[in-house]
Structure formats: C-alpha cells, structure tokens
Amino acid sequence: MTAKTLLNWLSDPEYNIRRNYRDLIHSAYENVAIVPADPIRDHVKDGQYEISGWVTTGTDRRERGTRHAAPLRIDGSRGDWDTIENLWMAGELTDDELEDHFIDDVIVQDVGEGTDGWEFDGSSYSVELR
Numbered sequence: 723m724t725a726k727t728l729l730n731w732l733s734d735p736e737y738n739i740r741r742n743y744r745d746l747i748h749s750a751y752e753n754v755a756i757v758p759a760d761p762i763r764d765h766v767k768d769g770q771y772e773i774s775g776w777v778t779t780g781t782d783r784r785e786r787g788t789r790h791a792a793p794l795r796i797d798g799s800r801g802d803w804d805t806i807e808n809l810w811m812a813g814e815l816t817d818d819e820l821e822d823h824f825i826d827d828v829i830v831q832d833v834g835e836g837t838d839g840w841e842f843d844g845s846s847y848s849v850e851l852r
Contacts (some may be wrong), residue, residue: 759811766851767803771796771828775847780837785844793850794833801828 730737739747773794774787787793806823809815825840 759813762803762807762810766798767801768799770852771798772850772852773842773847774850775842776844777847778841778843779839782837783843787848794829796829797832798828798851800832802831803827 727739727743772787773796775785777784777786777794784791801824805827806815806820809819809823821842829840830836
C-alpha cells in the first residue's frame with residue numbers, strides 16, 4: 723500500500739480501496755487484536771513523575787511547573803499499579819481510566835488524599851517520567 727493510498731483511506735471514509743489492500747488492513751487489525759500487550763515496565767512503575775499544569779486540591783489551585791510553583795512530584799514506586807496493569811493487559815485502559823487510577827492508586831499512595839481529592843482541571847497538563 724502506498725502512502726498516498728493510506729492517506730486517502732484515513733482521510734476519506736468513502737475512499738474505495740482495492741480488495742487486496744482491504745485484506746491487508748483487515749489482517750493487520752486482526753493481528754493487533756490478538757497480540758497481548760507487554761507488561762508495564764518497572765521503570766514506569768518505579769519512576770519519578772513531575773506533573774505540570776493546573777492542579778487543584780480543595781481550595782488550593784495552582785499552575786504547577788512554573789517559576790511560582792514547582793511541579794507536583796510523585797514517586798511511582800509507592801503506587802499500587804495492579805489495577806492499571808490489569809486494565810492495560812486486557813486492552814481496556816482508556817485515558818479516563820488511567821487518569822482516575824493514577825490519581826487514586828499512585829498519587830494518593832505517595833502524597834496522600836489531598837484536601838478534597840486531586841483534580842487536573844486545566845485545559846492541558848504534562849506528566850514527565852524522570
């Protein structure tokens with residue numbers, strides 16, 4: 723399949739692809755569906771995380787990772803990664819599930835519950851693994 727064909731197929735739902743390309747795409751999707759995910763690596767679970775962006779706990783809302791407030795630093799080795807890893811291995815880990823479980827099972831395990839839980843309520847934030 724050429725790059726042009728792939729681009730047309732991805733950008734135009736009405737694009738007609740040759741039969742042999744459709745078979746190739748179908749096989750690729752089937753192969754991805756049956757190949758299990760690799761386990762989450764230890765350096766991810768044991769890593770040090772720095773979260774920048776708007777972080778709120780209770781009435782304390784700050785933009786972390788600026789000259790006014792350091793990033794929120796999390797020690798991943800203190801977290802309970804079992805639920806995250808189980809969802810990942812089952813192919814069921816969505817962005818929302820990851821965020822919820824990272825807060826509940828990793829952040830809370832390291833730094834505590836926070837005044838009223840933890841919220842990442844800005845339009846964007848970054849999480850760096852150190």
